[in-house]
Amino acid sequence: MRIDSLILRTAVRLVLPLTLLFAIYAALKGHNGPGGGFIAGLITAVGLCTYRMAFGQRAFFRLLPTHPRWLVFAGLSVAVGVAVVPLLLGEPLLRSGSITLHLGGEGLHLVSAMAFDLGVLLVVVGVAIGMITRLGEELDP
């Protein structure tokens, strides 16, 4: 379902980086506010899908590093890994650990839940893109 339009292509070139940037913002903000890996994954997927709409399937797969299946695989592995680490330390499953880096100013607060969120993000992107390309294959092989 490629739409051949110069306006769309130009717009997408501008919008895609902004969308991805906003996704990163949403993912990071999710620790203490509305946002998080799930919604960031959806935003990323929407951005990528508009790119696919403007430039077609082939250009889209050049952009994507790997098959969507492996995105899901990587995401689940990261999430499960982060969930299990506390068990090895005698803590309950999914227990979040945190460190604060002092780089001047207020310091950077890093939590292991962020890695879990990254896993969620990858799963959502993989599932959404996988489903949409699968449906799209029937429209334009």
Add this chain to the structure above:
Amino acid sequence: MTDNLLGLLVVIPLATAVASVALIRHRIPQRVLGLVSFGSMLVLALGWLSEIRDGDVLVSQMGGWPAPYGITLVFDSLSGLLLCAGLVVALGCYVHSFSMLDPVTERRYFHPLIQLLIVGVNQCFLTGDLFNLFVGFEIMLMASYGLLVIGGSRRQLGQAYKYLILNLIASTVFVVCAGLVYGMFGTLNLADLARIVDARVASGEGLPPGFVGVSVLLLFVFGAKGAFFPLWFWLPDTYHTCPVPVAALFSGLLTKVGVYAVARTFPLIFAVGEARDVVTPLLLVSAAVTMLLGVLGAVSQNNVRRILAVHVISQVGYMVFGLALMTTAGLAGALYYMVQHMVVKSSLFLCCGVMERHAGSDDLDRLGGLLKRDRFLGVAFFVAAMSLVGLPPLSGFFGKLVLVREGWADHWWLSVVALLTGLLTLVSMLKIWTKGFWLPPAEQAPPAPGRDGDTGSGDLRGAYAGIGFLVVVAVLIGLAAEPIYEIAFHAGEQLTDPSAYIRAVDPHGLIAAGGATGGGG
């Protein structure tokens, strides 16, 4: 007692599923991984079960968040027994599938899906929180949709569609109910809910308006998943079309999770106070009709798989019977019945798979003379069938004994129905036995085409191993009825008097301090 390793029962199958996806093109490593996963979970669960045989409760708070705020995993007598039985069934069916699935079907994500099914089932059994029960249900259902259409014939898709629609409706109602409960009480933690409901009834404040309605809606949800009358219509066709190991696994696990959800939530929360007067008659009538109609339906079929599938419904009736009594012994009887039924029913389905392989069909008119051809199968089927009927040294007898005796005082008519159902069960099982095993083979009928997705190698070692394992466990459940009943009675006590459960989930008394007003909303 806290035991943080409880989470392993969810993590092990999940990690195995992820690893299986990476190995999707290699059959043998996937099988080894699956066996390791089921084996290690079974060992862990049995270890914990022996730890709690005196009525202790093991608890783990996810992420370290205390009870009413975080997600709690609870391993008590009820969930422990069912977890062990479920894992035994899963292991048996899994081994059986090695010789029953053709390589193409097996490569279509069979291994990851079966692990994900176990993730859902284990989570349902372990969770101490109504919303997570929903999540567990959904994970289990997602995986079951996948397993139902594996092989992808037109007939399978048609049946899966029916199953999908019914479960979508039930799941939607479930979420709505969870929202309503949260609005009424401000919490979804089962221990917290039990405490609030109990306190409100005791203080004469009464339950919020609409509570009875939510109870009945939840009964609809769990009844649809558990195939209670009148919500059982999806079951026979669904089990008829999918590959045998999958049908066996479903018959052992899916409906039982619905029954478990009733056993877990109703005596604690949703059948308290005025709700009990509404729910109990519903359960009693449903139990009687489910038992009797189920077995009559089974007797009328002429097809091994259909007899067994319709028969699942009748067996669910016995469990509902025990739940409806809402007494310690009644609940214990229902729990023991569930445990033995899961193992016995699955082994019968697995036997049916081998029968189909021998005769090319499961139509009773085409079967015959199997006893001479395959003595092991005949013996295994006979033992399992007699357990189901309830012949004394075998497990079904002890299940029925406690239920019938407990029901006799108040609901003698239900006990009579239960006994009659037992008799008709004998008729239906003898039908398969005589026509399939005892009588000489029927006239040479043209060989029927193999069932979809069921045409694996001719090597039946895996199938025999699976059947043998389940039948041996079924016999052991009968022989070890006393220790199992001890645990089941602890479960019954914990359900009728939830104070031990609440104390284990919330050792610091946070629930009592924080939610004393009961939310309001």
